Amino acid sequence: MEIIQTLLVVILLLGGVFFFSVGTLGLLRLPDVFTRLHATTKSDTLGTGLILLAAMVYLGIDIVVIKVFLILMFIWITNPTAAHIISKAVYDKEILEKKERSEDA
């Protein structure tokens, strides 16, 4: 039982760190705001999920697991929302500027 728990924690932790690395690579290498959002949001959310799942498996049966699960749910709701709002702000601003430029011409 102990071995299964350890193995599960190791696999989930390694997966989480891997996805965080991929997200950071995307943030540093991709060319503009939308592609960077595309890279970071998904890999960040998945990496958080995996690492917090590892924490939950490590803690076992405990009241703290509920708190960790609450944080996990909160991040799963807020991270995509934040990405959506940032991309909407940038997109609307670009559209507005384009319209103003075409009216000037």
Add this chain to the structure above:
Amino acid sequence: MINLFIGASIILTLLSFASLYRAIVGPTVADQVVAINMISTKITVIIILVALILGEKNYVDVALIYAMVSFITTISVAKYLERGKLF
């Protein structure tokens, strides 16, 4: 298993510093907001890992509050970016 958590938190810290490059240099303000959002997600995870490493289970509450504050920060900066004012 504690060593594993320590290693993971060290790697996450290094990745946070790597994304700090985009937060400082980033050509537009939106890039910087994306980078800061990513860093704050990582910090939340690091706080939980620290809680596991030290065995202080109360620190998990800190992570919850940190996640809430960073969400409000991101939302308000994005709104400011969009309209030029907050309300």
